[in-house]
Structure formats: structure tokens, C-alpha cells
Amino acid sequence: MENEQNRLICRCEEITLEEIIQAIDNGCTSLNEIKRYTRAGMGLCQSRVCSRLIARIIAEKTGKPLDEIVPVTARPPSRPVRIDIFSPRGCNVKNS
Amino acid sequence: MKRYCDSLVIGGGIIGLSCGYYLSREGFKVQVIDSMEFGSGSSGACDDMILLQSKKPGVVLELAMESLEMYRFLHMELGCDLGFKQMGGMILIENQEELAVMEEFVSSQRSCGLNVDIVDREELRRRQPHVSDRFISSTYSPDDSQVDPFLVMKGFINAGQRLGMEVRYREAAVTAEKNGAGRWQVLTSTGCIVEAENVVISAGAWSNIVGGLFDISIPIFPRRGQLLITEKIPPIGETNLWSASYMVTKLRPDLAKVRENQSEYNELGLGFSFTRTAHGNYLIGSTREEQAGFKKLVDYRALEALSRQVAHIIPLMRHVHIIRHIAGFRPATPDGKMILGPWPGKEGLYVASGHEGDGIAMAPITGKLLSDIFTGRKSITNMKELIPRCMVV
Known part of the structure; x- marks a missing residue:
């Protein structure tokens, strides 16, 4: 059981199953709220990997049907993008 | 019930x-x-700053200094880590006009007891090796801090x-x-x-x-701010950063420099802030938008303007990835x-x-x-x- 609790749910931010369950026990009921409470989903993949796992944990813990669990707020960019892609004029710093 | x-x-x-x-x-x-x-x-x-240097001398600066003193010991009182760190802060100065305004501002803050100074180009380079050469000097306060x-x-x-x-x-x-x-x-x-x-x-x-x-x-009323969040990277400088141009615009509007994209700057209220979170991501800010109401949206124009600005000030950042672009509402008073x-x-x-x-x-x-x-x-x-x-x- 101890191993189970230490299982990483969010790999980017290294958040364990135990921490997710603690957040739910402390009253978090949505993916966004668990993210702000634990940082799960704040990393490089922006919760693309862990949000389904967390949705299932919420469903199991609270009895809320999976399809009623609202996805996390999506914000651009949809995957990590280098800053120079957005700043074409910034490439030539001397002239910008 | x-x-x-x-x-x-x-x-x-x-x-x-x-x-x-x-x-x-x-x-x-x-x-x-x-x-x-x-x-x-x-x-x-929002970002995570306990920034004293931006405060005008008077009640706001005094309370900010008192609040910082409380933060130093708050983790003991609350019994948990708050991510409190004192990295210090620097406001980058690009030309002699800005320098004159900031010298006056810094001396008025010093008379209120704030630990802040103007440092020369050499010290700026030493503390911030990746900042563009165009900056001639900077302010420095070891007291600027942050929390999560x-x-x-x-x-x-x-x-x-x-x-x-x-x-x-x-x-x-x-x-x-x-x-x-x-x-x-x-x-x-x-x-x-x-x-x-x-x-x-x-x-x-x-x-x-x-x-x-x-x-x-x-x-x-709500004043929208948009911020970019980067991937986690090692520290690229000793302190968090701001630019004096924004402070100067506020303190001496007559000196505000006319830019290539002036109308865009005005509409977005673009200013530069660059802070490293306790977790290693950088927060790159920010806009100050009056007309957005409660629309919690981000727009491409701001993404481009913020990217261009940071690449201009810290060329190394061109190679770093943005992972998220967020918006929030500052509760502003007249x-x-x-x-x-x-x-x-x-x-x-x-x-x-x-x-x-x-x-x-x-x-x-x-x-x-x-x-x-x-x-x-x-x-x-x-x-x-x-x-x-x-x-x-």
C-alpha cells in the first residue's frame, strides 16, 4: 500500500497519488482545483498526461461520474514553443 | 439552514x-x-513577488516593508513552507534620462528606509551576465523577495x-x-x-x-494582466528583473519614449517583469489592460509583444520554451x-x-x-x- 501511495501521478511535477488524495480529502473536487492545490498538471506537459488519471481518482473518491468532470483550463501554446518563434524581430536583437 | x-x-x-x-x-x-x-x-x-522597489514612498511602501518583515517569520507561525525566498531585484536602466528619474526615485525610497541603490554597468553585468549590453546601469535591492x-x-x-x-x-x-x-x-x-x-x-x-x-x-475595477510561463531552467541571473522604462512612464509621463509600436504598447500597457519561481519556471510579464473587463482570455498580440520584449532585454531567453500563457485581473483603484x-x-x-x-x-x-x-x-x-x-x- 505504501508503494501505491508513492506512485507518481503527475510526472512533470512529481506529485504522488497520496498528495492527490490529500487534496480531495481537503475539499478539492475539480481538476483545476487539484492542480492549484498540488501543482499536478502545471509542468511541461500541461496535464496532458496526468489529467485523465486524476479525473479517475476524483471519480473513484467522490462518486462523481467521469463524464461530469470538467477538463482543466487549456491555455496556449498547446505544446512548449521557443520564444524566438513568437519574436521574429527579436531574432536580430541589434535592429529590433 | x-x-x-x-x-x-x-x-x-x-x-x-x-x-x-x-x-x-x-x-x-x-x-x-x-x-x-x-x-x-x-x-x-499572478506572479509571486514581494516587490518593494516599485512602491512610491509613503503609506504603500511602509506597509510593504512591514509585510515583508511578517513574511520572514510567517512560515513558523503557520507551520508550513511558503516558498519564501529573498533573491533581490534589479530595475534595468537604458539611458541617461531614465537614470536621472530613477536616481531621484531611489533616493526618496532610501529616505523611507528601503535598502536600495543604483549600481554601475560592471555590477549589473556581474549580477546579470545575460542582460543585453544596451542597459547602462540598474537599481539593486537585496530585499525584494517572493513567496508561492x-x-x-x-x-x-x-x-x-x-x-x-x-x-x-x-x-x-x-x-x-x-x-x-x-x-x-x-x-x-x-x-x-x-x-x-x-x-x-x-x-x-x-x-x-x-x-x-x-x-x-x-x-x-479589473485591470487585466497577461503573463508567460517558461519551462523550468537553471537561474540565469542573480535577481529578479524589471525595466525602468515602465517606472519612468508612470513617474514622468513627459519623458515616455515614443516607440515603433506605440499604440500597441499603450493598449497593452506593456511593462517588463522577469521573475523566477521557487519551482524554477520563469514568469515573464506583463500587460496592464483597462478595456478587457472580466474576459479571462489571452491574446496572440500580447504573446508576441511579451516574447519580443524578453528576447530584446535578455537575448538568451530566445532559446527557452513557453509552456503557458495566462491572464488574471488586478483589483485596481483610481x-x-x-x-x-x-x-x-x-x-x-x-x-x-x-x-x-x-x-x-x-x-x-x-x-x-x-x-x-x-x-x-x-x-x-x-x-x-x-x-x-x-x-x-
Whole structure:
């Protein structure tokens, strides 16, 4: 059981199953709220990997049907993008 | 169902939770309600700075300095890590005109007791090797600090709950009236009536909407800010950074430089802030938009402008990835000072809000001052500049 609790749910931010369950026990009921409470989903993949796992944990813990669990707020960019892609004029710093 | 408490705090962001905690510490029975979720408002969409250098000498700077002193020991009082770090801060200066304005500003801050200096090009390079050569000097204060807002909010909640404070998210105030005994009766969205001796409105950018339930008009409006969040990278400089051009625009509008994209700068209210979080991500800011209302959206124009700006100031950043682009609402007031104290003509109604971009920095001192007002330790006549004042929005 101890191993189970230490299982990483969010790999980017290294958040364990135990921490997710603690957040739910402390009253978090949505993916966004668990993210702000634990940082799960704040990393490089922006919760693309862990949000389904967390949705299932919420469903199991609270009895809320999976399809009623609202996805996390999506914000651009949809995957990590280098800053120079957005700043074409910034490439030539001397002239910008 | 009916609930009873001494103080009902409406708004569970960092300010409301601080007020709730410090009132609980004085023995008041406190309930905090919030129509939204934990961290879903401005306290979860901001940077993490306790920035003293941007404050004008006077009550705002004095309170910010006091708040910083409280933050140094707050983790011991709340019994948890708050991500407090003192990295210091530098405001980058590009030309002689900016230097003259900043020299005057820095000396007025020094006379208020702030530990801040102007450093030369050499020291700037030493502390910030990756900043563009175009900057001729910079300010430096070792005191500028930061905390993780989410950890501070969790800390206030947990420590408050140990003192009997109750916090409920997803519960909005719907109507408010006084009963025959002069106590507030606040009907909430869950069908509860909360009866309270005092009500504190600490709903940040949304305060005026809550104020409407009490027939008052609070001069607080949302000023949107957009920020970019980078992947985690090692520190690329010793301190967090800002640029003087924005400060100069505020202090001496006549010197504001005409830029290539002036109208875009004005509309977005673009200023430069560059801070490294406790977790290793950089937060790149930011815009100050007046016309966005409560539209919590980001736009490509801001993404491009913020990217161009950071690449211009720190060329190395061109190689770093953006992972998220966020927006939040600063609770702004017409005179730029927070509103704190009893509302005139409404017995038992208090406002603690309107911190604009300083909510994280000012959270501990705000809750402390409010509890001092409640217990009578602080007379509001000493706080003339902050008590609710009539202002035209």
C-alpha cells in the first residue's frame, strides 16, 4: 500500500497519488482545483498526461461520474514553443 | 439552514484568507466563503513577488516593508513552507534620462528606509551576465523577495482551521440584509443564511459586484494582466528583473519614449517583469489592460509583444520554451492604493481589497491591520489614506 501511495501521478511535477488524495480529502473536487492545490498538471506537459488519471481518482473518491468532470483550463501554446518563434524581430536583437 | 459567526469574509483569495486567519487568531469565529474555487481568481493568476522597489514612498511602501518583515517569520507561525525566498531585484536602466528619474526615485525610497541603490554597468553585468549590453546601469535591492501564493493560501487555510475558521468554496453571497438585532443576514447560493456581526468584503477585482449586495459602490475595477510561463531552467541571473522604462512612464509621463509600436504598447500597457519561481519556471510579464473587463482570455498580440520584449532585454531567453500563457485581473483603484477599513454609514461592513498588483506582497499586513481595527488596537484615524474613500472611477 505504501508503494501505491508513492506512485507518481503527475510526472512533470512529481506529485504522488497520496498528495492527490490529500487534496480531495481537503475539499478539492475539480481538476483545476487539484492542480492549484498540488501543482499536478502545471509542468511541461500541461496535464496532458496526468489529467485523465486524476479525473479517475476524483471519480473513484467522490462518486462523481467521469463524464461530469470538467477538463482543466487549456491555455496556449498547446505544446512548449521557443520564444524566438513568437519574436521574429527579436531574432536580430541589434535592429529590433 | 442557518449558520452563525462573528465575521463573514466574502472572498477566499490570499487577502480574504489572510483577513480570516488574523481575525481567527484574535478569537473571532470566522467563516470565509467564495463563489469560485481555491486559487481560481487573481491569487492564482499572478506572479509571486514581494516587490518593494516599485512602491512610491509613503503609506504603500511602509506597509510593504512591514509585510515583508511578517513574511520572514510567517512560515513558523503557520507551520508550513511558503516558498519564501529573498533573491533581490534589479530595475534595468537604458539611458541617461531614465537614470536621472530613477536616481531621484531611489533616493526618496532610501529616505523611507528601503535598502536600495543604483549600481554601475560592471555590477549589473556581474549580477546579470545575460542582460543585453544596451542597459547602462540598474537599481539593486537585496530585499525584494517572493513567496508561492498557493502555499501561502494553503498555510492560512490550515492554520485558520486549527483556530476554528471555516472556509467554503463554491458558495456565493446572493443577498444581504440586516435583521432586527442589527446583525447581517447573508443568503448564499447553497441556500444557507449566514448570520454575522461583521462582514468583510475581500473579493478582489470582483469586490464591487459583492458591494452591490450591500447597496454600496466600491471603486475597484479589473485591470487585466497577461503573463508567460517558461519551462523550468537553471537561474540565469542573480535577481529578479524589471525595466525602468515602465517606472519612468508612470513617474514622468513627459519623458515616455515614443516607440515603433506605440499604440500597441499603450493598449497593452506593456511593462517588463522577469521573475523566477521557487519551482524554477520563469514568469515573464506583463500587460496592464483597462478595456478587457472580466474576459479571462489571452491574446496572440500580447504573446508576441511579451516574447519580443524578453528576447530584446535578455537575448538568451530566445532559446527557452513557453509552456503557458495566462491572464488574471488586478483589483485596481483610481488612486492606486488599497481600500481597507469600515465602510462609512454601514455598520459592521468592512472592505479589504483593491491591492492591484500588490496582493501577494500585502496579504499579511492587510489581515493584521484589519484584525487591529477589529480589536481597537489600531485607530482608523492613523490610516486615513486607506479607509474607504469616495472616488470617481
